[in-house]
Each structure stands twice: as structure tokens, then as C-alpha cells.
Amino acid sequence: MSGSNRLSGLTARPKDTTVADVRRVDEVGEARGFLDRSPRKKPGRKPSPRTHQLHPKVFPEIGEAIAVEAERLGITQGQLIEQMWVLYQEHK
Amino acid sequence: MPVIVMASPKGGVGKSTCAVLLASEFAHMGADVTVLDCDPNKSLTRWASHGLPKGVTLHGDIGRSEIVPTIRAADGDGKIVIVDLEGLASQLVSRAISQADLVIVPMQPTALDAEIGSEALALVKEEEDALGRTIRHAVVLTKTSAAMKSRVQKELEEQLRGAGIDVIEPSLVARAAFSEIFAYGGDLTNMLKDPEMVTGGKIDKAIENARRFTEAVYERLK
Numbered sequence: 001m002s003g004s005n006r007l008s009g010l011t012a013r014p015k016d017t018t019v020a021d022v023r024r025v026d027e028v029g030e031a032r033g034f035l036d037r038s039p040r041k042k043p044g045r046k047p048s049p050r051t052h053q054l055h056p057k058v059f060p061e062i063g064e065a066i067a068v069e070a071e072r073l074g075i076t077q078g079q080l081i082e083q084m085w086v087l088y089q090e091h092k
Numbered sequence: 093m094p095v096i097v098m099a100s101p102k103g104g105v106g107k108s109t110c111a112v113l114l115a116s117e118f119a120h121m122g123a124d125v126t127v128l129d130c131d132p133n134k135s136l137t138r139w140a141s142h143g144l145p146k147g148v149t150l151h152g153d154i155g156r157s158e159i160v161p162t163i164r165a166a167d168g169d170g171k172i173v174i175v176d177l178e179g180l181a182s183q184l185v186s187r188a189i190s191q192a193d194l195v196i197v198p199m200q201p202t203a204l205d206a207e208i209g210s211e212a213l214a215l216v217k218e219e220e221d222a223l224g225r226t227i228r229h230a231v232v233l234t235k236t237s238a239a240m241k242s243r244v245q246k247e248l249e250e251q252l253r254g255a256g257i258d259v260i261e262p263s264l265v266a267r268a269a270f271s272e273i274f275a276y277g278g279d280l281t282n283m284l285k286d287p288e289m290v291t292g293g294k295i296d297k298a299i300e301n302a303r304r305f306t307e308a309v310y311e312r313l314k
Contacts, residue, residue: 007123010313012094012167015191016223017160022187028222029186032215034101037182038156 103179106234142277268293
């Protein structure tokens, strides 16, 4: 057995690949116990890439103002500090 | 070109071995072969990591939602597509079978393998009815004795043929080279030529067995 000439005679038959066909195949498989066994994704929130912890002490009124502004913007205090850092870098 | 699917809900029956032997032997004949590794154990990906034979490409990590479009994409570019499936009763298996030109169900000559493997055969029949097309399928007995056909093997072959099931001859004999090809990558011919690749068995006999098996599969694809 050698040479690709023999292989060139091999052909694939047309297959059913519509959504309805796949659903029908799924139903037939499920009836025989061939179920969806795809691994489930881990539930819950994904871990944040923000892993660095700051420990600054500020005057109470400034800390309060930062908390209020972050809440007003709908972001975390960490994200607000990141934005402040960007502005600082631009203007220093 | 045809799509060949290795299917059995039972693990350890020789699906990956059949896939590797067919891929490397068809490539040896000059075919472009695309192998899809759908087994979470990634046996074929491990084999490929040591080097693929010329003419073989491998795609791994294919899940239930990707299997049909991936087979379709590979099928369209003039390649022989070989799909190695997980040893589970899953929708991934049923979907792959729906895209097959030939389903090969490997089983060792044991009652347990035959019982679990028959689930795949029954599923093929039911998919044929549902899709209104014939899906050619055949059993290959694996890890058989090189010395003689056991009584259990003879009885199983008789039962399968009696039930109208196509049984591929030759069976795949338990050969060290068939196991060790996963550690060395490439194909059996490389193992024969490279003195550093050591197996405990006769590689020439393994090559002859793999070629005759591939020839029998080829006859079923015509």
C-alpha cells in the first residue's frame, strides 16, 4: 500500500451540520446517556488583578471625600487612586 | 476526504492507539492527515509533543461546542480527519459520530469492553435513524494475543458478526511498540530506524500489524 493516488479516490459524504441536526443528535445521544459533560466553569467572581495593598493614613475628611467620590463614580477607592496617579504623572 | 472517529464510552480500550497508528500509516501513504484530540487525557497531544510524522497535523482541546465546526473545517481542505474521543458517554461523542464517514469502536476481547462498547454501536444506529443516512461503523479488537486467538476472542467475534457488526481484521495485537510510540512520538518506522528508541518487542511485527489494520480501514472508506 503506497502512493497518494489510491487516497485521492477517498471522498467524504455530505454531513448534516445545521443547528436542528445537531439538536436532534444531542437528543438521540441524551436518550442513551450521552450527556453534556463539558467541564463547568468555576462559579463566582474572578479574582481581581489588583493585588497590591496600600496602607496610607490620611486626614479623616480627605479619606471620607475619597470614599464619597469613588461611590459617586461607581468605582472602587483603589481605581480612584489609580486615576489620581495617572493625573499626577501627567502633571508633575 | 473521510472523517474517521474513534468511539467507545470506555477508557483504555485503545482509541488513541488506533488513532496514532492510522494517522501515521495514512501519512506514510502520502495523505495529509488532521488529527483532532478531544480526549481530556491528551494522549495524542503528548504523542505529538515528541514530534509528529510528516503529513500529520494535530488540533487539541476540542470540546462539545467546537467539535462539529472543527471537523467541518478540517474535512473541507482535502485531508483525512481522525478524531480521538474521550472514554465517556458524552454529547461530544454523539456529535462527533454524526460527522463520521467511519466510526471505529475499539474493544479488548473482554465481556466488559464488549458490553460498554456496544453502547457506542447502538448510538451509531440511532443516529443513522435520526439523520437518515448510513454511518459506516466497525469494531476492532485490541490488545489481542500475538501467539493465538483466545477462546473469548473467538466467541466475541462470532457474537459480533452474528449481530451483523463489521469486525476489522486484523485485530491490533498487544505490542510494546504500540504503547511506546506515545513516549517517542513520530511513527513506528522511525522507531525501527532509530537505535536509541528501545522497545521490549518486535517493531517489524508491529509495523506489519499497523499496515494491515490501516489497509482494512482503507477498504472501508472506499
